[in-house]
Amino acid sequence: MTDSRLHPLISDSRIFLAAGVWDPLSAKLAERAGFRSVVLSGYAVAAAHLGEPDFGLLTQSEVLDVARRVCRAVDIPVVVDGDTGFGGALNVIRMVEELVAMGARGVILEDQRWPKRCGHMRGKTVVPMEEHVQKIRAAVDAKGDAPFMITARTDARAPLGLDEAIRRARAYHEAGAQVLFVEAPETVEEMARIAREVPGLQVANMIEGGRTPILPLDTLHEMGFHNVGYVLTGLFAAAHAMDRAFTHLLQHGSSKGLEGDLMTFDELTGLLGLEEKYALDEHYGEDSEQS
Numbered sequence: 001m002t003d004s005r006l007h008p009l010i011s012d013s014r015i016f017l018a019a020g021v022w023d024p025l026s027a028k029l030a031e032r033a034g035f036r037s038v039v040l041s042g043y044a045v046a047a048a049h050l051g052e053p054d055f056g057l058l059t060q061s062e063v064l065d066v067a068r069r070v071c072r073a074v075d076i077p078v079v080v081d082g083d084t085g086f087g088g089a090l091n092v093i094r095m096v097e098e099l100v101a102m103g104a105r106g107v108i109l110e111d112q113r114w115p116k117r118c119g120h121m122r123g124k125t126v127v128p129m130e131e132h133v134q135k136i137r138a139a140v141d142a143k144g145d146a147p148f149m150i151t152a153r154t155d156a157r158a159p160l161g162l163d164e165a166i167r168r169a170r171a172y173h174e175a176g177a178q179v180l181f182v183e184a185p186e187t188v189e190e191m192a193r194i195a196r197e198v199p200g201l202q203v204a205n206m207i208e209g210g211r212t213p214i215l216p217l218d219t220l221h222e223m224g225f226h227n228v229g230y231v232l233t234g235l236f237a238a239a240h241a242m243d244r245a246f247t248h249l250l251q252h253g254s255s256k257g258l259e260g261d262l263m264t265f266d267e268l269t270g271l272l273g274l275e276e277k278y279a280l281d282e283h284y285g286e287d288s289e290q291s
Contacts, residue, residue, distance in 0.1 A: 015221040020231025022048040023066065024073035028271055030234065031074045037105070038074070040067055041231040042081040043118050048235070056115020060086035060095055068102045077105035079149065081231075084114050084127075089138035096142035106149030108181065109135055111156065111168065119155050119183035120210035126156050129168050133175045140176035151203060152177035157184055162193065169198045179203055179227060184211045191215070195224035203227045208236060 018037045019030040022044035030038045043054035045066050050057060067080045080099055085092035092109065099107055110116065111132035113125045126132075132152070139150045152172035156165040162185070169180040181203035182194045191213070195202055204225040206214050220228055241261060248258055255262070263271075 015217055015225060016227045017217065018079065018227065018229045018231070019234055020044055020229060021070065022235060024069050025272075026234055026238070027070045027074045027078070031076050032271060035076065037077040037079060038070070039108075039229050039231050040070055040078060040080045041235070042083050043232060044235040045081075047239075054116075054118035054121070056083075056117060058083065060091065064095070064098050064102075067099060067104055071103045078103075079106035079108065079151070080104050082107040082109050084112055084116055085109050085135055085139075086114070089134050092135045092138045093142040096139045096148070100143055100146045100148050105147065106151060106179075107139065108151040108153055109139060110153035110181075110183070111172075116155075119153075119205070120207050120212075122158075124155050124158050126154070126159060126168075129171055132168070133171055136172050136175040136177050149179060150177045151179040151181050153181035153183055153203075155183045157182060157186075157190075162190055166194065166197050169194075173199045181205065186211050188213055188215065191220075191225075192223050201226040203229060206230050207232055 016037070017035070018039050019033075019035045020041040020043075021027040021030055021038045022041060026044075027038050027040075040063075042058060042063070045063060046052050046054045046058050049062065049066060063080065063082070063086075067078065071078050082092075082095055082099075085095055096107060109132075110119070111126045111129070113127050117124060132154075136150060136152050143150065152169070152175070154165050154168040154172065156168050162182075165182045169182050173180055177200070179201045180198050182198065183205060185191045185194055191204065202225050204215070204220050204227070205212060206228060208214065215223075217228060245255075245258055245261065249255060
């Protein structure tokens, strides 16, 4: 049994659903909706902050900068997609130490060769297993006693097959990873085998349009998965909504007709804490009386 006191996202009795985010606003929206954790998605950060695909173009400093702002914006746990760690074991140590210091609650580290690419894209390659084992060991040592979750991801399914992916996941578990993530299984049967043969806690990554079947939470829980991420749903929804809104504006010269698709001015400023800022401004304003 896993000691759930190690981290608020670890539980033996329930399946945990996490939303993918890419900036403070998306994280606030996920928190308001009721999610108890968010994942800072590398794919989403690359798209939103660089306007580029998830193709190994982000740097560690860029990811840490976004992560710091997201952690400050919400009170729920933030797990950060750390890609490959952006280098060797020393780079992983620096990243984990930075994330722990800013209050993040976990990192996902994958065994792709750099420059990596989205796990559901073609052309992936992976480093030797022992190289990633050392990165996981370094991450575990770097976090110390902090309530910080190390998720080890393997992308070996596509280039080397499912047997090798499962072998690697087991090795990463032995190295100290608390959660195991076999990326991009392609059938329900493969998913069931992963849940059955990989020790510890397993992640299921649900990507609309990706390689892995989208399954209901109950089915995933019955299989044996513990954490389920819908890490791109929000990004896809936001991009679609903005595309429709901008197209409508050009076609009609007005936002009339979009009212039902828009968050109101008051609703958004309320989400962002405008009233609290008004109160602070009045408290510290030039005309306020201080005792």
